[in-house]
Amino acid sequence: MAVRVAINGFGRIGRSVLRAALSDGAGDVEIVAVNDIAKPEMAAYLFEYDSTFGPWKGSVALENGALVIDGVRIRLTGARDLASLDLSDIDIVMECTGLGGERSFAEAGLRAGAKRVLVSGPSDTADFTVVLGANDEKLGPEHRIVSNASCTTNALAPLVRLVEAEWGVETGWMTTIHCYTGSQPTIDAPGAEYARSRAAALSMVPTTTSAQRLLDVVLPGIAGRIEGAAVRVPVASVSAVDLTVMTRARPDVATVNAALAAAGGVIGRTDRPLVSSDLRARPESIVMALPETRVTSGGLLRLFGWYDNEWGFANRMLDVAARMGSL
Structure with missing residues (x-):
């Protein structure tokens, strides 16, 4: 039986x-x-015409208090x-x-x-902060309000968990x-x-970036070992993680790339010399650029x-909702 979901807030993530649910199939989520x-x-x-992902290729209509997309009726309300x-x-x-x-x-x-709530961002007061591929095995039925962390934490934490498991992270x-995001102005403004x-x-x-702090929450075993910062750049979509670590074991580039290629799940990979726009609409949490892997002497x-x-x-919101619904 499908997990029945309501979206509160129909902005960029909503x-x-x-x-994503209607394009690729949401599996057990409706x-x-x-x-x-x-x-x-x-x-x-704003659903039908999207500056980042392009226009919706099917039909979009309003009918008797419902948003109807390709014949799928979704009740639409405007409660504050x-x-x-x-x-x-x-x-x-x-x-x-x-x-x-x-x-x-x-x-x-x-x-x-509603039975449970999944927050599309960091929350210090949620019952649990989850990142698929990092700590999702600890998600339980007792967690009624769950934070899905941040987009950067979802990219970073599974990668750090892999590195820690394979070679150990010292720092x-x-x-x-x-x-850039909607939190920034289009012109200079206080x-x-x-x-x-x-x-x-x-x-x-x-x-x-909140990712460094949330990484310590999601992977407490390596708390304090990785710091981080952000540079917001003038593109509308697709970001990147540039991670440099000192590991206890000293793998070579071929060994590292073999492990990244075998990871699967939320960690994707490419061996092509791609640029950011090539990664638009990739569903993985992070797509490793294997040609960029380096190991210093x-x-x-x-x-x-x-x-x-x-x-x-x-x-990941859809994946976590499906996981929550199965508990």
Whole structure:
């Protein structure tokens, strides 16, 4: 029986989740409801016409309070307070508003009658933070509010777990080369941080990333061994992880690439000389660029991987929802 899911917040991740579910098949997940405060006509328009992924190739319509995509009816509501809705038929609310880091906000799905909530971002107050390929074996039925961490953490943590298991991690540094997001202005505008107040599409912006902190949460056994930072760059989609680590064992490039190629699951790989736009809409959490692997004479291991920070993360939301529904 399919896991019945409602999406709260029909922004970049919410729409990407629905597109991924209807494009590639969501397996045991059925999206049955969407709640967003935007006008229904705007919600339908932004789903149908997407500047990153292109126009939807099928049909999109509004009919009697429902968003109908290729004949699939999805009830559409516009409640500002999710708890005011009746979600007693919903197994999991995907909390995609960007406000779900606050437990009181995330709990609105439970108050509406849904069984569990999956937050599409970091949350210090969630019952559990999960990353597929890193710590998902610890996800249990007692976890009612679950954080899916961040897109960068989903890319980084499975890779670090693999390196730790194969060769041992002594210490390391991660830089995420990250596309700009809606949190940045299109033109210079006052904000909480100086650099991130600058026009997103005109400059590379050095800033912080939550991935380093969340890595310690997801993989506590290596807490404190890897630090990291971000550089936001003027592209609209597809980001990268550049990871340099000192390992206890000293593998050569061929050995490392063989392990990366064999990893499978959420870790993809390519042996082609690709650029970021080539990785758009790849569903893996990270796609390792094998030609970029390096090992210095002193034993530093450098790994480079691409990740579609919207599409890959949206696919992990579907995967985790299916996992939660099976517990």
